[in-house]
Amino acid sequence: MNKFWVSVIATSAIAFFLKFIGHSVPEKWLSHPIIKRTNLYIPIALLSALVAVQSFTHESRIILDHRAAGLGIALIALTLKAPFPVVVLSAALGSATLYNFF
Amino acid sequence: MSKVVSPTVRDSLSVSLTVGAYGIAFGAAGIASGFSVLQCCLLSLLTFTGASQFAVVGVIGAGGSAISAVATASLLGIRNGLYGVLMAPILHVRGFKRLIAAQVTIDESTGVSLSQEKLGLAAMRQGFWLTGFGVFLFWNIFTLAGALGAQALGNPAAWGLDAAVPAAFLGLLWPRLDTSSGRILSVCAAALAIATTPILPAGLPIIITAGLALGLGVMKKSI
Known part of the structure; x- marks a missing residue:
């Protein structure tokens, strides 16, 4: 089994397990303030890291290319309160233009 | 009806x-x-x-x-x-x-x-x-x-799909950046992930940033 299938199956199994235990354990086990705060911060840290790695690295190198331009456009669109599809499409369009013509 | x-x-x-x-x-x-x-x-x-x-x-x-x-x-x-x-x-x-x-x-x-x-x-x-x-x-x-x-x-x-993916992540992240501690964490996590990419196996630079979140969660008394 290759890493694509392993990750699809394992992620799905763990994701369901995590959802199900929430419905099944006593509330006080998971309502500690540190758990609640960390829970707010984990998505911020991981999503920021994913954005950075996918925009500014390729394999194990740090590089600046068309994707960084796309990210810059997405950032501008978000600052202007653009809806999600506009953010994604404008980033793709900007990046593709740079990739194809320069 | x-x-x-x-x-x-x-x-x-x-x-x-x-x-x-x-x-x-x-x-x-x-x-x-x-x-x-x-x-x-x-x-x-x-x-x-x-x-x-x-x-x-x-x-x-x-x-x-x-x-x-x-x-x-x-x-x-x-x-x-x-x-x-x-x-x-x-x-x-x-x-x-x-x-x-x-x-x-x-x-x-x-x-x-x-x-x-x-x-x-x-x-x-x-x-x-x-x-x-x-x-x-x-x-x-x-x-x-x-x-x-x-x-x-x-x-x-x-x-442009390779740029659409990080843009989509940024869209998911954006509404969560409503506190200053969240914004600082975001910048630190991004910097840490980029800086460790040349030295760590792929994937790890992303996971280790969860440590920053945990550290902030333990340290900070209020949100």
């Missing part, structure tokens, strides 16, 4: 459709990262929690191992467990219904349900189920559409 659509139904359906449409971005991201159309669809059907799904294809797409991908996705999935804790006393379901409730316990179903608090328990339940099922339906349809579309396009970079 009533001509007046209740605010709960209206909220649930509008959230379902808008959020479900993001499934296009996920399907496209999956294909761009080397997943098959079937694998993209299975992730949406079985994993069914957007940020974790994007993380799996993101880490694998960056050359990471299955372990890194699953670990990152699972850290992002912890919050669904906490939503379950909030929803269980509201839904009060057992057996098979609890399994179904667990599967549709995500940001949106929990969010819509909790926002109906003023309308009472029945509205909160209705909001949860309608939004959960609604997002499930649209998210899966749009994932298939996005995956098939991206497969037909070919080279991801030529169509």
Whole structure:
């Protein structure tokens, strides 16, 4: 089994397990303030890291290319309160233009 | 038939459709990262929690191992467990219904349900189920559409798909950056991930930033 299938199956199994235990354990086990705060911060840290790695690295190198331009456009669109599809499409369009013509 | 659509139904359906449409971005991201159309669809059907799904294809797409991908996705999935804790006393379901409730316990179903608090328990339940099922339906349809579309396009970079993926992550991240500590954490996590990319195996630079989140969670007394 290759890493694509392993990750699809394992992620799905763990994701369901995590959802199900929430419905099944006593509330006080998971309502500690540190758990609640960390829970707010984990998505911020991981999503920021994913954005950075996918925009500014390729394999194990740090590089600046068309994707960084796309990210810059997405950032501008978000600052202007653009809806999600506009953010994604404008980033793709900007990046593709740079990739194809320069 | 009533001509007046209740605010709960209206909220649930509008959230379902808008959020479900993001499934296009996920399907496209999956294909761009080397997943098959079937694998993209299975992730949406079985994993069914957007940020974790994007993380799996993101880490694998960056050359990471299955372990890194699953670990990152699972850290992002912890919050669904906490939503379950909030929803269980509201839904009060057992057996098979609890399994179904667990599967549709995500940001949106929990969010819509909790926002109906003023309308009472029945509205909160209705909001949860309608939004959960609604997002499930649209998210899966749009994932298939996005995956098939991206497969037909070919080279991801030529169509900007390689930039669309981080842009989609940024869109998921943006509403969470409403506190200064969140914004500082975001910048630090991004910097740490980039700086460690040349020295750590692919995938690890992303996972280690969870340590920053944990550190901040332990240190900070109030949000």
